[in-house]
Every structure is written in structure tokens, then in C-alpha cells.
Amino acid sequence: MALKQNRSILPGFGLAMGITVAYLSVLVLIPLSTIFLNTAHMGWHHFWSVVTSPRVEAAYRISFGASFLAAIIDSMLGFIAAWALTRYRFIGAGILDAIVDLPFALPTSVAGITLTAIFANNGLIGSLLAPLGIRVAFTRLGIVVALIFVGVPFVVRTVQPVLQELDPELEEAAETLGATRARTFARVILPAIVPSVLTGFALAFARGLGEYGSVIFISGNMPLRTEIAPLLIVIELEQFDYRAATAIALVVLLASFVILLAINLLQRWTARTYAL
Amino acid sequence: MSVEVRNLVKKFGDFTALSGVSLRVETGELVALLGLSGSGKTTLLRIIAGLETADSGAVHFYGADATAISVRERKVGFVFQHYALFRHMTVFENIAFGLRVRPRAHRPSQAEIAQRVHELLKLVQLDFLASRYPSQLSGGQRQRVALARALAVEPKVLLLDEPFGALDAKVRQELRRWLKRLHQELRITSVFVTHDQDEALELADRVVVMNAGKIEQIGTPEEVYHHPVNAFVYNFLGNVNLFHGRIENGKVHLGDTILELGSAERQSVNGASGNAALYMRPHLLEIDRTSRGGKSFRATVRAINAAGPQVKVELEADWGDPVQVELDHERYRDLAIEPGESVFVCPRQSRVFIYQI
Numbered sequence: 099m100a101l102k103q104n105r106s107i108l109p110g111f112g113l114a115m116g117i118t119v120a121y122l123s124v125l126v127l128i129p130l131s132t133i134f135l136n137t138a139h140m141g142w143h144h145f146w147s148v149v150t151s152p153r154v155e156a157a158y159r160i161s162f163g164a165s166f167l168a169a170i171i172d173s174m175l176g177f178i179a180a181w182a183l184t185r186y187r188f189i190g191a192g193i194l195d196a197i198v199d200l201p202f203a204l205p206t207s208v209a210g211i212t213l214t215a216i217f218a219n220n221g222l223i224g225s226l227l228a229p230l231g232i233r234v235a236f237t238r239l240g241i242v243v244a245l246i247f248v249g250v251p252f253v254v255r256t257v258q259p260v261l262q263e264l265d266p267e268l269e270e271a272a273e274t275l276g277a278t279r280a281r282t283f284a285r286v287i288l289p290a291i292v293p294s295v296l297t298g299f300a301l302a303f304a305r306g307l308g309e310y311g312s313v314i315f316i317s318g319n320m321p322l323r324t325e326i327a328p329l330l331i332v333i334e335l336e337q338f339d340y341r342a343a344t345a346i347a348l349v350v351l352l353a354s355f356v357i358l359l360a361i362n363l364l365q366r367w368t369a370r371t372y373a374l
Numbered sequence: 375m376s377v378e379v380r381n382l383v384k385k386f387g388d389f390t391a392l393s394g395v396s397l398r399v400e401t402g403e404l405v406a407l408l409g410l411s412g413s414g415k416t417t418l419l420r421i422i423a424g425l426e427t428a429d430s431g432a433v434h435f436y437g438a439d440a441t442a443i444s445v446r447e448r449k450v451g452f453v454f455q456h457y458a459l460f461r462h463m464t465v466f467e468n469i470a471f472g473l474r475v476r477p478r479a480h481r482p483s484q485a486e487i488a489q490r491v492h493e494l495l496k497l498v499q500l501d502f503l504a505s506r507y508p509s510q511l512s513g514g515q516r517q518r519v520a521l522a523r524a525l526a527v528e529p530k531v532l533l534l535d536e537p538f539g540a541l542d543a544k545v546r547q548e549l550r551r552w553l554k555r556l557h558q559e560l561r562i563t564s565v566f567v568t569h570d571q572d573e574a575l576e577l578a579d580r581v582v583v584m585n586a587g588k589i590e591q592i593g594t595p596e597e598v599y600h601h602p603v604n605a606f607v608y609n610f611l612g613n614v615n616l617f618h619g620r621i622e623n624g625k626v627h628l629g630d631t632i633l634e635l636g637s638a639e640r641q642s643v644n645g646a647s648g649n650a651a652l653y654m655r656p657h658l659l660e661i662d663r664t665s666r667g668g669k670s671f672r673a674t675v676r677a678i679n680a681a682g683p684q685v686k687v688e689l690e691a692d693w694g695d696p697v698q699v700e701l702d703h704e705r706y707r708d709l710a711i712e713p714g715e716s717v718f719v720c721p722r723q724s725r726v727f728i729y730q731i
Contacts, residue, residue, distance in 0.1 A: 267458040270425050273445045274452040275472035275527055285475070289462040 133351060136344040148345045153321050154330060158349065161327040164238060165306030168245035172302040173295050175246070176253025183254070184261040198254050201247055206311030213244055214316045236318030241326065244313045245306040252305060253298030260294040293369040300361040307354050375436050375530040375563050376401050377422060382431035384417055391417040392428070393587040402561040404554075406574035408610075409584035415567045416535055418584070422565065423533050424448045435530065448531075451524030451562075455536040457516045459508040465519050466504040469494055472527035494522040497556070514545040521553075525560075534566035538573065546570075550577055571611050575599060583607050605727040608653050615659070615697055617652045621728060625668070626652055629693025634668035639726050646728055653725045656700040661687065661709060662718045670720035673697055675713050680706065687711070689719065 108114070137145060148154065183195055201209065217224040217234035224235055234240045264287065272282040310328040317324040327350050334343035377399040384392040392414045399405050407415040420426040422433060424445035432441045440448060459468050469491045473482055482490065495501040498518040508516055517537060524532060537553070538546040554577055557564060568574050574581045575595040583590045583598060583606075591603045602608035609616065619628040624640045626633045633652075635643065643650075662670060673689040676696075685706040689697040697719060701709070711717060 265456070265458060267454050267456065268460065270445075271452065271454060271458040271460075271523075272471070272475070274423060274425070274448075274450060275475065275523065276446050277471070277475040278446070281475045285471070286460055 130351065133344045133348050136341060137348045140341040140345060144341070145345050148342045149349050153325070154327075154346055156322045157325050157327045157330045157346075158353075160238060160241065160323075160325065161307060161350070162353065164241040164245055164326070165303050165309075168242050168249050168306050169299050169303035171242070171246050172249035172253045173299045176250050176298055176302075177257055177291070177295060179250070180254045180257040180261050184258055185266075198251050201251050206248060206309065207315065209247055210244060210312035210315035213247060213312065214240075217243065217316065235316055236320075236324065238317075238324055240316040240318070241313050241324060244316045245302075245309055248309055248312055249302030249306055252301035253295065256298035256301065257291055257294045260291050264290050293365050296361055296365040296368065300358055300365070303361075304354060304358055307350060377531055377563060377565070378434040378437075379418070379422065380432045380434070382418065382421060382428045382433075384414075384421065384426065384428050390587050392421075395431075395584075395587070395589055397582060397589065397592070399563060399565055401563055404557050404564045404566070404577060404579045406578035406581045407565060407567045407584055408569070408571060408574040408581055410569060410610075412586075413584040414587040415569075415582075415584045419533050419535055419565060419567050422531070423450050423452050425452070449527065449529050451521075451527065451529030451532045453517070453520050453524050453532070453534040453537050455539045457508070457513075457520045457540075459516055459520055459523070461508055464505050464507055465495070465500065465511070466491055468508065468519055469523045469526050471523060490526065494526055497525070498522045512545075513541045514549055517541065517549065518552075521556075525562075530563065532562050532564040534564065536567055536569070538570075539568075546573070553577065575611070583610060585610075602725070605651055605653070608725055608727075613656050613698065613700075615654045615656065615695075617654075617691075617693075617695055619650060619652060620648070621650045621726065622647045626650065626726070628652070628671070628691070628695075631671045631692050632668060633671055633721075635726065636721075636723065639724060643726055643728065648728050650726050650728045653727070654721050655723070656686070656698040657684065658721060658723045659697070659699040660720045660722060661689075661699055661701060661705075661711065662720055663709070665718050666720050670718040673717060673719045675711050675715045675717060677713060678706075678711070689717070691719070 140148075179198065183191060183198075214221075214235050216222045217227075217240060219225065219228045219233065219235070221235070224233075227234060232239070234243055268286050268290075269282055272286045277285070308328065310326075310332070313326055314329055317326065317329075319325050319329055327346060331343045331346050334340075334346065378397070380396050382392045382395045384390075395414070395418060397418075407418060409415045417426060421428050424433075424440075424443065428441075432439055434440060435443075435448070460471065463471065470487050473487045473490060476482075492501060492504070495504055498521060500515060500518055500522070503511065503515065503519075508519065511519065517540075521534075521537075538549055541549065550573060566577070575598075578595060580592060581595055581598050582592050585606050591598050591607045593601075598607060599611050602611060608614065617626075617628050619626050621627075621635075621643055624635050624643065624645070626635060665672070671691060673691045675687060675689050677688040679686040679688075680703070684700040685703055687699045687701060687706075689699060691697050699719060709717075
């Protein structure tokens with residue numbers, strides 16, 4: 099058998115595979131399948147009436163819309179941060195690099211409370227924006243801000259290693275061939291990093307969909323206006339309507355699965371096109 | 375196009391990469407910058423290209439000052455040691471890149487680009503690989519694509535940074551000969567950097583030997599090989615035995631051994647005495663079973679390697695230094711020496727450099 103001839107440093111394909119399957123089953127597949135099972139009990143009509151109620155529909159729009167917008171902004175900010183960290187030598191680069199990871203470690207509720215305090219109309223930044231007519235806290239904009247906060251590190255950490263491996267000689271080669279900076283960026287750098295930016299985008303988007311702690315503080319949770327889907331699920335649970343909760347969750351689950359799959363295919367396609 | 379650099383100085387922090395380098399490359403010439411790593415040869419090449427800026431000094435193209443002209447407008451072709459091909463583009467697109475990025479007004483049509491690329495692919499003998507990606511090519515093929523890409527923009531000067539450095543010995547040899555022919559065909563002013571003396575001596579019209587940010591000698595391969603101006607150049611070009619001793623009355627004292635200098639060396643020393651370095655090329659030494667008096671010295675055979683075009687014999691001189699000798703196979707058979715034997719080594723030619731202290 100081919101597997102047996104394939105010697106590897108760590109022995110035990112069986113053991114590794116067993117652990118992987120067991121972990122995926124216990125922690126991922128079984129919990130997720132209960133969502134399907136639970137929802138299946140409620141019948142099609144009930145299910146449809148729950149997930150198409152105006153409040154739930156609004157929450158879906160806000161959750162997917164804000165996550166999508168935040169992920170796009172994350173991709174741009176994250177790319178710039180990764181560029182700065184890999185391409186320039188400056189004092190404090192190491193500290194900056196460490197700060198990038200902070201949103202990973204910080205309890206999201208702490209982040210939410212802090213962001214709310216800063217962006218409230220009397221807060222540090224909110225008080226500067228208020229005269230311009232921009233309100234962040236307790237608006238949809240606030241949701242996007244919170245999601246950007248939690249999403250940026252995903253993009254930085256996926257793009258950074260790729261940029262590190264991108265040889266600066268490629269840019270020099272393009273320059274000697276007469277390419278302007280803009281053309282070098284568009285035709286040499288961008289194609290090489292697009293797959294990693296897409297991965298970062300997908301991670302940030304998925305994280306944004308599931309994000310709860312940091313959003314509920316800054317959003318104000320006004321039904322139909324600033325209520326996100328995860329919050330609605332919690333509300334249903336608190337009312338002991340488990341089926342309604344799983345029904346809402348199921349739609350989020352299926353939609354994010356489809357979107358992530360699409361991004362994955364797109365990413366694979368770009369990677370293959372560029373023969374990396 | 376002639377290229378001239380005047381008094382280039384370049385420092386990286388405390389490290390002086392170039393300290394006042396001046397050089398003129400004539401139109402159509404192929405010049406090698408030869409030196410060890412850290413000698414400043416690559417920095418010099420990058421300054422000529424405009425990829426690096428000198429702290430002071432000037433770069434002239436065709437007699438006109440080009441110091442302030444950007445890389446894009448210098449019209450130099452640059453070939454990198456590690457090819458620097460665009461991985462996400464086919465061979466065709468890589469070569470077409472320089473034409474496609476031209477401002478719209480100067481950009482050739484699709485048909486013209488295709489024609490030019492195919493001409494270049496034929497020139498580098500790779501037209502059957504046009505639709506491949508760089509990752510599917512061998513190292514030698516990649517470097518030929520890189521060269522075609524550089525030539526596509528019709529550069530006035532071609533600059534190559536260790537172009538064969540990442541290739542294995544066999545491919546190096548082939549590419550070297552191929553590049554020589556290509557240069558004879560195109561006659562484009564070219565400068566290449568190498569640390570490989572054979573490569574420099576075989577390829578270049580003129581060799582520039584660099585050391586510690588300075589030019590030690592400029593000359594044709596024959597000049598620098600047969601008439602090295604100083605100990606560094608002699609030592610650097612070709613294998614050499616180096617002995618340290620004292621010169622007195624036209625004789626070299628090496629430990630207890632006293633060696634008479636030949637007439638050429640006596641002239642170069644010119645009656646001076648002092649501490650001296652004595653250089654002897656392995657193939658200019660002979661081995662004998664009988665002494666030739668003051669013209670030879672005694673040594674013990676330590677090891678023999680008869681594989682290759684020459685027999686390499688390692689000996690130990692009476693005063694303790696190792697000595698390398700290269701014999702032809704015929705002579706080796708006549709001598710029939712074996713390790714442990716005591717023999718006499720007679721230099722046919724040597725070079726003496728008295729220390730400047």
C-alpha cells in the first residue's frame with residue numbers, strides 16, 4: 099500500500115487520523131448536526147415563518163452586510179499593515195507586530211465596552227466626530243467598526259508571510275523593465291498576494307458573522323436597525339424558544355458555508371491561475 | 375554605449391562597500407567584475423543600474439551624466455542571480471512584460487509584441503516553452519528567460535549579477551559559452567559580476583579585479599592572469615602556493631632552506647631585502663628525484679590524486695608548509711613517486727612580493 103511506503107517523521111497515520119476525526123466529530127460535526135435535527139422537528143411552515151419574520155430578516159441583512167463591509171475594509175487595512183511590517187525596518191516594529199495580535203487575545207466584551215466608550219458622542223473620538231454629524235456608537239457604523247477591530251489581524255497574519263517571501267528583486271526587475279510603481283503593484287505584487295488576501299478576507303468575514311461580544315455593546319441592539327443575528331439567537335434562547343434559535347442559526351450556518359466555499363473556490367482558482 | 379563611473383563611494387552604515395571606484399566600459403565590451411563577496415562588485419553593478427544610489431561620485435552613459443536618472447529611464451537590462459521571474463506569468467508574458475508596461479503612446483501592438491517575444495525566444499532557444507510557467511523550467515532555462523526578458527526592452531547596457539551563480543557546474547559551462555556567442559552576435563555593452571575566476575577569464579573582454587571596495591587591477595584576461603600587479607590579484611586568480619620568508623641578496627630564506635630566485639624575480643625584487651611573500655602556481659612546479667642545488671627544495675610526498683586531467687600531488691616542504699604540485703600524467707608515470715617519499719621541488723617560475731611595511 100502506498101501509505102505504508104510513505105515514511106514520515108511522525109509515525110502513525112492511523113493515530114493522527116483518528117484524533118482528527120474524533121475531534122471534528124465531538125467538537126464540530128455533532129454539535130452542528132443537532133442544529134439540523136432540532137430545526138427538523140419544527141416543520142417547514144414554522145421554520146419559514148421564523149426565518150422570514152421582519153426582525154430576523156433585518157438581523158440577517160445587518161449581520162451579513164456589516165461582516166462583508168468590515169471584511170473588505172479589513173483586507174485593505176490588513177494588507178497595508180502587513181506591508182509596513184514586512185517592507186520597512188523601523189524602531190518599534192516588533193512591538194507593533196505584537197499589537198496586531200491583541201484583538202485575538204482580548205475578551206471581545208472588553209473590546210466592545212472600550213470601543214463604545216471611545217466612540218460614544220461624549221467619548222474620545224466620538225466627540226470629535228459628532229460635530230461632523232457622524233455617529234458611530236449605537237449605529238450600524240458602530241457594528242462595522244467593532245467587526246473591523248476583530249477582523250484585521252486575520253488579514254495581517256495571512257498576508258504577512260506571503261509578503262515576506264515575495265522577493266524585492268521582483269519589484270526591481272519590474273522597475274528595470276520600465277514599469278511604473280502603480281504597474282509594478284498591479285501586475286507583480288497584487289497577483290502574488292491575492293490568494294492570501296482572499297483567505298484573510300474569508301477568515302475575517304466568518305469571524306464577523308459569528309462575532310457577538312464586541313458588537314452588542316456598541317450596536318445598541320435596536321430591533322430592525324442595529325440588531326445582529328447572533329444576538330437574536332441569544333434572545334430566543336433566553337425565551338426558551340430553542341427551535342426558533344436553531345432555525346435562525348441554521349440559516350446563518352448554511353449561508354456562511356456557501357459563502358466560505360465560494361471564497362475558497364475563488365482562492366483556489368486564483369492560486370492555480372498564478373501557478374504558485 | 376559606453377558606461378563610465380567616476381569616484382563612486384558607497385557606505386552601508388559602518389561598512390564601506392565602495393571607496394572611490396572609477397571605471398570605463400567601452401561600447402560593445404563585455405566586462406567582468408571579479409571579487410569575493412563583500413568586495414563591492416554587486417554594489418557597483420547596482421549603482422550602474424540605478425537600483426542603488428552612490429553617496430558620492432557620478433555615473434555617465436555615453437558621456438552624459440546619468441547619476442540622477444531613474445532606473446526606469448536608464449534603459450539597462452538587469453539579470454538577477456536568482457532570475458527574479460514573475461511566477462504568475464508564462465514565459466511569454468514574462469518576456470512581454472517590458473513591452474506591455476510602456477506608456478500607451480510607445481506601446482507596440484499585440485502582434486508586434488508577439489513577434490518580438492518569439493524572436494527573443496528563438497534567440498535564447500526556448501521557443502517551445504512559451505506557454506510554460508517559470509516553476510516548470512530548469513535553472514538554466516529560467517536564466518535564459520530572464521535574459522530574454524531583459525533584452526526585450528532593447529537595453530543599451532546589459533548588467534548581469536552572478537548570472538550563473540545558482541546553477542550547477544555543467545549547466546554553468548554551457549551557459550557561459552552560449553552567453554559568449556550571444557554577446558559576439560549582439561555586441562551589447564555588458565557588465566557581469568562573478569566570484570568565479572574561470573568564468574571571468576573565459577568570458578570577459580576585460581576583467582576588473584575588486585577587493586574591499588577598491589579596484590585592484592583592470593586588464594584583459596591574459597594581462598591579469600600573467601601579469602598580476604599585486605599579491606592579491608596573483609593570489610586570487612588561479613591556484614597558488616604561498617610561502618612567507620625573507621629576501622636577502624637575491625635569495626629567499628624559508629626556514630633553513632635557501633632558494634635562489636630566477637632572473638625575472640631578481641629583477642622584480644631589484645636588490646631589495648626584507649620580509650616577502652613567495653607565490654608559486656602548482657602547475658609551474660616540477661618534481662625531481664635529484665637536487666638542483668639552490669634552485670630546488672626538499673619536500674615529502676603526502677598525498678596523490680591522479681583523477682582528472684592533471685595529477686595533483688600534495689607535499690610538505692622541509693620548513694613545514696604544505697605544497698601543491700600539478701603534474702601531467704606522463705611525468706607522473708616516469709617519476710613513479712609514492713606517499714612518504716622524499717623528493718625535490720623545483721619552481722619553473724614564481725612571483726615575489728616584498729611586504730610594504
